[in-house]
């Protein structure tokens with residue numbers, strides 16, 4: 001299936017401390033934790049298509065890991081149904 | 085599963101709507117623990133200061149606690165003072181420089197255990213300062229011991245079976261004490277446990293600074309902040325744990341606003 005993203009992120013994964021507060025904070029639930037760790041040994045969030053650019057993740061993150069962008073025109077991406 | 089590339093800004097036309105760090109911090113780096121609520125609260129205060137046009141016209145007086153390490157990276161004028169004495173030091177700064185916005189950054193241990201006299205006397209004098217208290221119910225910096233603000237039943241380093249009212253006494257609810265005094269202008273309690281509470285807390289902080297600018301008296305904004313390390317809970321569980329423990333004794337909202345009462 002195809003999913004629309006109205007926003008996107010830059011995630012500075014090397015500064016993430018793996019607290020996972022951003023995961024439940026994301027309303028469309030498009031953040032999930034990585035399976036490999038950063039150089040500090042922490043798992044970090046990864047973004048799937050469907051971000052709205054709402055900034056909730058950036059607001060709850062204690063480590064200032066997110067930068068948030070809103071697209072001028074929404075971007076469509078193909079996602080497999082299992083992940084969606 | 086498809087993962088979006090997030091290592092650099094998007095290549096297609098877009099607007100940046102949120103930065104990594106607040107403008108008034110010199111770096112994103114800090115050594116506070118995973119899941120700590122304090123950096124979130126500090127970001128809110130710095131955003132309010134910038135939005136009120138006070139970046140070049142404020143002094144932060146910092147107490148002793150984990151937040152104190154931000155004295156190295158805050159891009160505003162600031163000074164450290166003795167444990168608990170921030171409202172007294174702020175009194176001196178404000179009286180010499182009445183047109184500068186003066187604010188304290190304190191913890192619950194700093195304000196309610198070490199410095200109870202200072203906050204109460206500053207309030208009694210009706211000093212035009214804004215006091216920010218980060219309440220995690222522990223002396224976080226020294227390893228998570230009980231403070232005067234720890235709630236009944238709370239496990240801390242020295243109350244391993246939970247705070248017992250019969251033995252340790254009852255928590256000091258500083259907001260209620262300050263609100264009951266004539267010298268206070270604005271008293272409110274916020275929290276950083278989720279995005280909605282964070283947005284609301286920013287409004288409370290803004291009002292706290294506005295009452296100072298209006299010369300109405302002392303404002304106190306208490307902010308519940310997670311301390312997973314001091315509470316012996318996983319970082320991811322800190323927000324829920326906080327609202328089930330501290331949140332029950334310390335309800336969120338405005339407690340006093342002289343502007344509203346007028």
Ligand SMILES: Cc1ncc(C[n+]2csc(CCOP(=O)(O)OP(=O)(O)O)c2C)c(N)n1
Nearest residue numbers: 148149150167191192193194222223224225
């Ligand atoms: C007079 C004095 N007593 C004790 C200390 C040790 N001390 C440093 S930070 C701290 C705890 C601060 O707790 P709090 O204000 O709640 O801040 P938190 O670390 O929880 O954010 C203590 C007891 C000190 N620096 N000075």
Ligand code: SF4
Nearest residue numbers: 026051052054055057
């Ligand atoms: S900006 Fe909003 S929608 Fe996008 S990842 Fe962050 S919380 Fe989720």
Ligand code: SF4
Nearest residue numbers: 016017019020022061
């Ligand atoms: S909230 Fe920030 S530090 Fe915590 S896991 Fe998410 S990105 Fe990492």
Ligand code: SF4
Nearest residue numbers: 116117120150224311
């Ligand atoms: S001990 Fe608690 S307050 Fe201090 S940095 Fe760690 S989580 Fe934050």
Ligand SMILES: [Mg+2]
Nearest residue numbers: 191192222224
């Ligand atoms: Mg504390």
